[in-house]
Amino acid sequence: xxxxxQVRVYYEDTDLAGIVYYANYLRFIERGRTEWVRALGVDQxxxxxxxxxxxxxxxxxxxxxxxxxxxxxxxxxxRLVDLGGARxxxxxxxxxxxxxxxxxxxxxVCLSDAGGAVRLPAGVRAKLAPVHH
Numbered sequence: 001x002x003x004x005x006q007v008r009v010y011y012e013d014t015d016l017a018g019i020v021y022y023a024n025y026l027r028f029i030e031r032g033r034t035e036w037v038r039a040l041g042v043d044q045x046x047x048x049x050x051x052x053x054x055x056x057x058x059x060x061x062x063x064x065x066x067x068x069x070x071x072x073x074x075x076x077x078x079r080l081v082d083l084g085g086a087r088x089x090x091x092x093x094x095x096x097x098x099x100x101x102x103x104x105x106x107x108x109v110c111l112s113d114a115g116g117a118v119r120l121p122a123g124v125r126a127k128l129a130p131v132h133h
Contacts, residue, residue, distance in 0.1 A: 002079045003036040009072045019067035025102045029092040032076030052113040059107040066101045086110045086117040
């Protein structure tokens with residue numbers, strides 16, 4: 001399952017050249033991941049509160065392909081690539097229409113309150129497993 005999330009480029013997202021500042025793509029894909037997890041029925045606040053578990057980014061590999069500009073309507077896509085014991089690997093893209101502007105491979109890990117890696121809870125795994133091909 002691929003989740004799509006739309007984001008509008010605001011003036012504050014751009015740099016002096018009028019294009020989206022490179023670090024803001026990471027913010028856009030973070031929002032896309034949050035909406036992807038929500039669409040799967042995972043309540044991250046409850047996961048932290050009830051089980052002391054959070055998702056953290058361990059690695060991002062990013063390709064900046066073409067610039068986005070002020071007022072562009074962008075689509076962030078998120079797709080599960082791999083599911084490990086404590087790890088989730090995703091592919092994310094930022095598109096303008098059908099044009100690919102940014103692509104990233106993101107590895108998330110499941111962490112305890114103490115900061116150590118822990119296995120994905122069974123309930124979360126059950127929600128992710130159907131979208132894992």
